[in-house]
Amino acid sequence: MTPDGPVPADRAGGSLTIDLGAIAANWRTLAVVAGPAECAAVVKADAYGLGVAAVAPVLAAAGCRSFFVAQLDEGIALRGLLGPAPSVFVLNGIPPGTAAEFDAHRLLPVLNSATQVVEWQRLATSRERPLAAAIQLDTGMSRFGLSPDEVHGLAQRPDGFAGIAARLVMSHLACADEPGHPANESQREAFARLRPLLPPAPASLAASFGIFLGPSYHLDMVRPGVALFGGAASHSPSLRPVVRLQGRIVQTRRIPAGAFVGYGARFVAERPSRIATVAVGYADGFLRAGGGQGAACLPGGGPPLPIVGRISMDCLGVDVTDAPEAALQDGMALDLIGPHRPLEDAAAAAGTIGYEMLTALGHRYHRRYLPDAPPGR
Numbered sequence: 347m348t349p350d351g352p353v354p355a356d357r358a359g360g361s362l363t364i365d366l367g368a369i370a371a372n373w374r375t376l377a378v379v380a381g382p383a384e385c386a387a388v389v390k391a392d393a394y395g396l397g398v399a400a401v402a403p404v405l406a407a408a409g410c411r412s413f414f415v416a417q418l419d420e421g422i423a424l425r426g427l428l429g430p431a432p433s434v435f436v437l438n439g440i441p442p443g444t445a446a447e448f449d450a451h452r453l454l455p456v457l458n459s460a461t462q463v464v465e466w467q468r469l470a471t472s473r474e475r476p477l478a479a480a481i482q483l484d485t486g487m488s489r490f491g492l493s494p495d496e497v498h499g500l501a502q503r504p505d506g507f508a509g510i511a512a513r514l515v516m517s518h519l520a521c522a523d524e525p526g527h528p529a530n531e532s533q534r535e536a537f538a539r540l541r542p543l544l545p546p547a548p549a550s551l552a553a554s555f556g557i558f559l560g561p562s563y564h565l566d567m568v569r570p571g572v573a574l575f576g577g578a579a580s581h582s583p584s585l586r587p588v589v590r591l592q593g594r595i596v597q598t599r600r601i602p603a604g605a606f607v608g609y610g611a612r613f614v615a616e617r618p619s620r621i622a623t624v625a626v627g628y629a630d631g632f633l634r635a636g637g638g639q640g641a642a643c644l645p646g647g648g649p650p651l652p653i654v655g656r657i658s659m660d661c662l663g664v665d666v667t668d669a670p671e672a673a674l675q676d677g678m679a680l681d682l683i684g685p686h687r688p689l690e691d692a693a694a695a696a697g698t699i700g701y702e703m704l705t706a707l708g709h710r711y712h713r714r715y716l717p718d719a720p721p722g723r
């Protein structure tokens with residue numbers, strides 16, 4: 347049993363349904379595509395907003411043995427959820443002065459800089475034993491990782507990596523969602539050049555979109571995040587949608603041609619229209635910048651129903667003129683993300699990406715988790 351969220355269905359402005367079976371199925375699909383490389387799972391930022399307490403145990407049950415989070419406290423929480431067996435990597439590495447906590451919770455820091463390497467080595471010296479960690483290389487993204495100069499510097503010193511039991515050598519691709527981008531190949535080559543200078547360890551380069559670049563990017567481990575959660579469905583027909591987001595119709599009104607909708611009167615009706623006010627707004631992750639774009643639809647499908655006017659904090663307007671009148675009533679739900687309204691499309695219409703949309707959804711929705719195994723099995 348997975349606990350549903352604290353907001354009761356009958357009074358929430360919207361509902362968020364998260365299909366845990368689809369997350370497990372997506373992990374298995376990616377594990378097959380990437381095999382024989384190990385398939386890890388990235389569950390940072392509360393599993394991309396979907397709830398790490400529900401998501402991580404399902405992934406572990408599906409067979410995932412290595413998990414990535416961004417921050418120390420996310421790692422401590424995940425260790426508590428999953429027990430001692432899985433590897434838990436912390437992508438942002440060691441904040442100054444916290445190395446002992448990583449060791450206490452058996453977390454694997456991703457060492458991103460010479461400073462973080464030294465911090466981990468100091469602890470290893472005081473504990474008089476090598477300490478396990480991942481080492482990240484900057485192969486061009488200029489975000490995290492040892493620079494080529496730092497790698498060469500450390501490699502020339504006999505004690506450069508002393509005390510570090512390297513469990514993984516990794517880097518991250520900047521442009522993996524653009525298969526033709528030359529940065530992909532140049533990062534892959536930079537990684538291959540630097541890797542022999544590091545202590546021998548399994549290697550990892552690909553996140554979700556890197557997996558679809560092909561086997562030369564899989565190396566020993568892949569690290570998908572968003573593809574597990576339905577954000578890469580357009581890249582592979584075998585990945586399943588995970589999230590359904592529904593907003594409740596508070597009221598519906600008829601307006602004549604020339605009437606406007608919402609703050610700033612940014613939408614003016616060109617024809618006599620029916621407008622539904624839906625109780626989801628920018629406080630629920632429907633970013634104001636996306637106002638006047640995108641669409642909702644009836645739960646069973648049908649024509650796209652345009653989102654019109656500016657998005658308010660607690661509501662948005664939907665032009666439901668083209669929906670059959672009998673299909674609509676106050677209190678019913680419209681799909682904002684769902685089987686007929688893919689996450690990637692909803693995000694693109696709002697001028698953003700699935701990652702941002704998921705992590706922005708917030709905590710006012712009624713949350714429902716569909717269990718991994720069908721009931722009765």
Ligand SMILES: *Cc1c(COP(=O)(O)O)cnc(C)c1O
Nearest residue numbers: 388518553554569570571572573
């Ligand atoms: C977030 C992140 C991932 C997962 O990325 P997706 O595109 O969501 O699959 C993998 N590796 C690193 C270093 C990350 O920061």
